[in-house]
Amino acid sequence: MEFTELESSLREQAIRSSLMAGKPKLYYFNGRGRMESIRWLLAAAGIEFVEEFLETREQYEKLLQDGALLFQQVPMVEIDGMKMVQTRAILGYIAAKHNLYGKDLKERALIDMYVEGTRDLIDLIRVHHKFSPEEQEKNLALINERATARYFPVYEKVLKDHGTEFLVGNQLTWADVQLIEAILMVEEKVSTVLSKFPLLQDFKTRICNIPTIKKFLQPGSQRKPPPDESYVVTANRVFNRK
Amino acid sequence: MSGKPKLTYFNGRGRMESVRWLLAAAGVEFEEVFLETREQYLKLIQDGDLLFDQVPLVDIDGMKMVQTRAILSYIAGKHNLYGKDLKERALYIDTYVEGTMDLMQMILTLPFSLPEAKEKNLPLIIEKAKNRYFPAYEKVLKQHCQGFLVGNQLSWADVHLLEAILMVEEKDPTVLSEFPLLQGFKTRISNMPTIKKFLQPGSQRKPQPDDKYVATVMKILKEAMYYSI
Numbered sequence: 244m245e246f247t248e249l250e251s252s253l254r255e256q257a258i259r260s261s262l263m264a265g266k267p268k269l270y271y272f273n274g275r276g277r278m279e280s281i282r283w284l285l286a287a288a289g290i291e292f293v294e295e296f297l298e299t300r301e302q303y304e305k306l307l308q309d310g311a312l313l314f315q316q317v318p319m320v321e322i323d324g325m326k327m328v329q330t331r332a333i334l335g336y337i338a339a340k341h342n343l344y345g346k347d348l349k350e351r352a353l354i355d356m357y358v359e360g361t362r363d364l365i366d367l368i369r370v371h372h373k374f375s376p377e378e379q380e381k382n383l384a385l386i387n388e389r390a391t392a393r394y395f396p397v398y399e400k401v402l403k404d405h406g407t408e409f410l411v412g413n414q415l416t417w418a419d420v421q422l423i424e425a426i427l428m429v430e431e432k433v434s435t436v437l438s439k440f441p442l443l444q445d446f447k448t449r450i451c452n453i454p455t456i457k458k459f460l461q462p463g464s465q466r467k468p469p470p471d472e473s474y475v476v477t478a479n480r481v482f483n484r485k
Numbered sequence: 486m487s488g489k490p491k492l493t494y495f496n497g498r499g500r501m502e503s504v505r506w507l508l509a510a511a512g513v514e515f516e517e518v519f520l521e522t523r524e525q526y527l528k529l530i531q532d533g534d535l536l537f538d539q540v541p542l543v544d545i546d547g548m549k550m551v552q553t554r555a556i557l558s559y560i561a562g563k564h565n566l567y568g569k570d571l572k573e574r575a576l577y578i579d580t581y582v583e584g585t586m587d588l589m590q591m592i593l594t595l596p597f598s599l600p601e602a603k604e605k606n607l608p609l610i611i612e613k614a615k616n617r618y619f620p621a622y623e624k625v626l627k628q629h630c631q632g633f634l635v636g637n638q639l640s641w642a643d644v645h646l647l648e649a650i651l652m653v654e655e656k657d658p659t660v661l662s663e664f665p666l667l668q669g670f671k672t673r674i675s676n677m678p679t680i681k682k683f684l685q686p687g688s689q690r691k692p693q694p695d696d697k698y699v700a701t702v703m704k705i706l707k708e709a710m711y712y713s714i
Binding site: 294313314315325331340355359360363396427 | 548558562563
C-alpha cells in the first residue's frame with residue numbers, strides 16, 4: 244500500500260508525539276495539597292513522572308494565558324498528550340488505565356464509594372494548616388473523631404467481611420492506595436489512631452511493603468512532606484491571596 | 486419490591502438533586518423516601534444502611550450506595566451516559582462534571598452559610614459562573630461542534646451542565662447573556678423528551694431550598710453547617 248508524502252509525514256508525527264508523550268508531567272506547588280493523591284497513585288502503579296513546581300505568579304499566569312488550565316486551577320497533569328485538570332478526573336483516568344479500578348461496574352462503584360470516603364477525611368487534614376491555632380485544635384479533634392468513629396470502622400469492617408488482603412476484589416486498587424495515604428496522614432496528626440483497628444494495622448503493613456509503594460515511602464522519593472510555612476506563603480503569592 | 490431505585494434524602498434539592506436529574510434524563514423511574522425526623526436518620530444509621538452515616542443514599546441493583554459521585558458514576562455507566570471509552574469518560578466527562586459540581590456546590594451550601602457570608606458569597610458565585618465556568622463550557626461547545634459536550638450523544642456532562650445553568654439562572658436570569666452557544670445548548674437539551682418531562686410541574690424535581698428546608702436539615706443532622714467559599 245502506498246502512502247503519499249503527506250500521509251507518511253502525518254504518521255511520523257503521530258508516532259513521534261506518542262513516544263514524546265512519555266512520562267506524565269505534574270504542575271503544582273512543591274508540596275502535598277491536592278496533587279499528593281495523584282503522586283501516590285502514579286507511584287503505586289509504578290509510573291515515573293516529572294514535576295514542574297509553581298513558585299511565581301508569572302508561571303501561573305503563563306499557564307492561564309496558554310489555555311492550559313480549563314478552570315484556571317491546578318492540579319494539572321500532562322498525560323498521554325492531554326492537559327488534564329480536576330483531581331478526581333485525573334485519578335480516575337490513571338486508575339482505569341493502570342488496572343486499579345476494579346473489573347466491572349459494581350467493583351468500580353465500591354471503589355468510588357471508598358475513595359470518596361477517604362477523600363473527605365484527607366480533605367480535613369489537607370486544609371488543617373490554613374487554620375488559626377484555636378481552629379487547629381478543634382480541627383484536630385474533628386479529624387480524630389471522624390477517623391476513629393466514621394471512616395476507619397468502615398474500612399476495618401470491609402476488610403473483615405471481605406476476607407482478602409484488599410478492599411475490593413483480590414488485587415490492589417485505587418481504594419487501597421488512597422486508604423493507605425489517608426491512614427499515614429492521620430497518623431502524622433494522631434499517632435495512635437489505629438490502636439483499635441487490628442485489620443487496618445495489618446493492611447498498613449502489607450500495603451506499605453508492596454514494592455512500588457515501599458519505594459515511594461523511602462527518603463528521596465517524590466512524596467512530599469506535610470505543609471510548612473513556606474508552602475503557605477508560596478501558594479498565597481501565586482494566587483494573589485492575602 | 487419494585488426494581489426501581491429508591492432515593493433516601495431530605496425533601497429538597499441538596500446533593501440528591503443531581504441524582505434525580507440523571508435518573509430522569511436516563512428515563513429511569515425512581516421512588517423517594519424523605520427524611521423528616523432525626524429518629525428516621527438515626528434508625529438508618531443503626532440499621533447499618535449509611536456507610537459513612539451520611540445521605541444521599543440510593544438503593545439500586547441490590548447495593549445501598551452512598552457518596553453522590555459514586556452514585557452518579559454508576560448510573561451514568563449503567564445507562565450509557567458515560568462516553569464510549571476511557572478518554573471520553575475521564576478526560577472529558579469526569580473533568581466537566583467536576584467543574585459543574587464545584588459550581589453547584591457553592592449554590593447548594595449557600596442557604597447554610599452564616600448570614601454575613603450569604604450576602605457576600607452570592608455575587609462571588611455569579612462571578613465564578615461568568616468568568617470561570619461558563620466560558621470554559623462555551624469554548625468546549627464551540628470547539629466540539631456536535632451540540633453535546635462530549636461525543637455525539639447526551640452524556641452525564643450535558644445533564645449536569647443543564648442543571649447548573651438553570652440553578653445559576655435562578656439567582657441571575659441574565660447570566661447566559663454573553664454565551665450564545667450555552668443558550669442554544671440549554672434550549673436543545675431542555676427539549677429532549679426525558680428532560681422536558683422532568684422540567685414540567687408535577688415531576689420529582691425539587692424547588693429551591695427555603696427556610697423550612699434548612700431548618701429541617703439542621704434539626705436532623707444537628708451539625709454546625711457553616712460553609713464559607
